[in-house]
Amino acid sequence: MEYRLFDEGKQFPVQYFYDRIGKPEIAMRMTCDYFVKAGQIFEKTSVAIDGGTYVIYVQPAVEEHVVDPKQKADGKTIRIELRQFQEDAAYYPVIHKYEFRDEMEALLHMQSNFLYLYGKEWEKTSAEIDEDRNVYVWYAKATELGG
Incomplete structure (x- = not known):
């Protein structure tokens, strides 16, 4: 698998x-939608398969900043953080941390458009992999239905 610069x-x-x-x-x-590595944030532009190689094309994310660079997962499980997205916010609070041992279960959570937690419906706005912290992040807003 490769990350290639969309240039x-x-x-x-x-x-x-x-x-x-x-x-x-x-x-x-x-x-x-985003990939964080070595303190830099990249935005996904597209994905492809090139001669058997899985390719994710990225470009530097201009207006994004790294979230909680010191909060690193231990790597024994697959961690997905549900964070509350808010327009123009400098910080997105963690609503819940999911820990998975099963890759397919984690994948199904990442592919979901909605999660139901704490009596609320959460709608995904974007997702990222943060290699610096060894976590996936699922950004979401509470819907009208979910309060």
């Missing part, structure tokens, strides 16, 4: 390459 003029250079990564993790990464 046709530079012939889409490879930014990051992952040799030993399973298909469930590739699928989870493909669901993410």
